[in-house]
Amino acid sequence: AQSVAQPEDQVNVAEGNPLTVKCTYSVSGNPYLFWYVQYPNRGLQFLLKYITGDNLVKGSYGFEAEFNKSQTSFHLKKPSALVSDSALYFCAVRDGPYGNNRLAFGKGNQVVVIP
Amino acid sequence: GAGVSQSPSNKVTEKGKDVELRCDPISGHTALYWYRQRLGQGLEFLIYFQGNSAPDKSGLPSDRFSAERTGESVSTLTIQRTQQEDSAVYLCASSSHSGTGGRGELFFGEGSRLTVL
Numbered sequence: 001a002q003s004v005a006q007p008e009d010q011v012n013v014a015e016g017n018p019l020t021v022k023c024t025y026s027v028s029g030n031p032y033l034f035w036y037v038q039y040p041n042r043g044l045q046f047l048l049k050y051i052t053g054d055n056l057v058k059g060s061y062g063f064e065a066e067f068n069k070s071q072t073s074f075h076l077k078k079p080s081a082l083v084s085d086s087a088l089y090f091c092a093v094r095d096g097p098y099g100n101n102r103l104a105f106g107k108g109n110q111v112v113v114i115p
Numbered sequence: 116g117a118g119v120s121q122s123p124s125n126k127v128t129e130k131g132k133d134v135e136l137r138c139d140p141i142s143g144h145t146a147l148y149w150y151r152q153r154l155g156q157g158l159e160f161l162i163y164f165q166g167n168s169a170p171d172k173s174g175l176p177s178d179r180f181s182a183e184r185t186g187e188s189v190s191t192l193t194i195q196r197t198q199q200e201d202s203a204v205y206l207c208a209s210s211s212h213s214g215t216g217g218r219g220e221l222f223f224g225e226g227s228r229l230t231v232l
Contacts (some may be wrong), residue, residue: 032182034220043119043206043223044158051218090158096218101146102174103221107157 001028002095006106014114019081021109023074023091032096033074034103035065038088047089050074053095061085096098117141119224121207127230128197129180136188136192136227140209147190148205149182158206164178197231 005028013019025031032051036044048059055067065076074091091106130136142149150214151223160174164184168225179197184190194201208221 032218036223042207042223044221044223044227046220048217049220099196100171101163102160102171103148104160105150105158 002031002093002102004091004093004104004106006089006090006091006109008109010110010112012078012112012114013081015083016080016100019078019113020074021076021089021091023076023106024072025074025091025093026072027095029091029095031067031072031074032094033065034094035059035063035066035074035076035090036092036105038090038108040087044090047076060075076079081111083113083115086111088114119177119207119209121205121227123227124225125194125230127232129232130199131196133193133195134197134229136194136205136229137207138192138207138209138224140188140190140191140207141211141222143187144209144211144222145187146210147184147191148208148210149192150208152204152206152226154203161192161205181190194229197229199206200232202229202231 005024035047036048038044043071048057050057050067056063063078088108090108092103122137145165145166150158151189162182163171170217179195182192204226206226208223
């Protein structure tokens, strides 16, 4: 079954510094990869996805992620973090297109951007 | 409305009571998911509906949990004889699947927070 690992519980970064949130995945076929963000007491919001094509994917709010097949990773990055980026970030993977349609989520990473 | 709507937003119940949680997906979305999010933990898959296909119930934690969906519309998640460990936020999401499925992102509701006393 597909799974995701987000190894760090919390990521602290100073405002204006680069932000990286790590994600590695495991699937039997080709991965469909997603990043979501959750602000306090809210549902999850979609940030970006990798399905096929260019390994560097750009998404909402200046975020991007790089798909690395050899390292089975899909790390989320932002060149210059804002205080408003403080939130819970989830990586997710689906075993597509011929696997089951379940979207498996990681445990999430709390990002704290320090002013 | 334009987004996924869930009700109630908060539910406090006594141990042993039954609860029903409702989800209105985005119109036209054929896929609907239920997830559970316990405090400080990730999202736990519960059940998946896709059009008129048989649902994927493999994530339901016990036979006290069940869910139904009317066509491609409203879904209800029912928890019978609630236990304290059922306390969590229950998130519903919908997605449009076209052609080979699974490419579409999920759109989440804001969740139903269940507290079992």
